Amino acid sequence: MDAIDHRIIRALQKDGRMKIADLAEEVGLSATPCARRLERLQSEGVITGYSARVDADKLGLPVTVFVSVELEQQARGGVDAFERAIGAFDEVMECHLMTGSRDILLRVVVADLAAFDRFLETRLMNVPGIRNMRSNFALRAMVRREVLPAAP
Incomplete structure (x- = not known):
């Protein structure tokens, strides 16, 4: 994992519903390489899923x-x-x-x-x-x- 992967993870932890275009812009990539990295992070099990945070x-x-x-x-x-x-x-x-x-x-x-x-x-x-x-x-x-x- 490199610094861009870390930025992708941090961005998704803040907003897991981000669109690829917005995520790519935030981490400084174009949409296609960002989508490839996201897919790799998911397939390698670094990103294990998405959920909603709730107020108990x-x-x-x-x-x-x-x-x-x-x-x-x-x-x-x-x-x-x-x-x-x-x-x-x-x-x-x-x-x-x-x-x-x-x-x-x-x-x-x-x-x-x-x-x-x-x-x-x-x-x-x-x-x-x-x-x-x-x-x-x-x-x-x-x-x-x-x-x-x-x-x-």
Whole structure:
């Protein structure tokens, strides 16, 4: 990847619905070479898809909770089973395998404290293999980036 590829990616992260002509102009190419580069970035799996960013507050999900999970066993089978179980929960926006004292970090969004309590009691606490959990409520997002930094 070169600097132009990085500019293409940054432009599409800002506006994934950009027309090729506008994208080409923004990155300093003509339309045909820009379209070829875009196709290559997609076929190589650098660009994996397009989606809409939504405001969770406006969807009635203003509460973000980070849940640290310690598993009873860190063997591949236990981690895989946890990942499959957690993937079925709509409240879980992200699930990360971590280093350190906690094995898993979840980002959960819910409508209110009662909804989080229901999530814990009816879903998360029923997943086998959990030794311990700790929850931290986000007060507000201070920095949120979805765009790559400038190319090196």
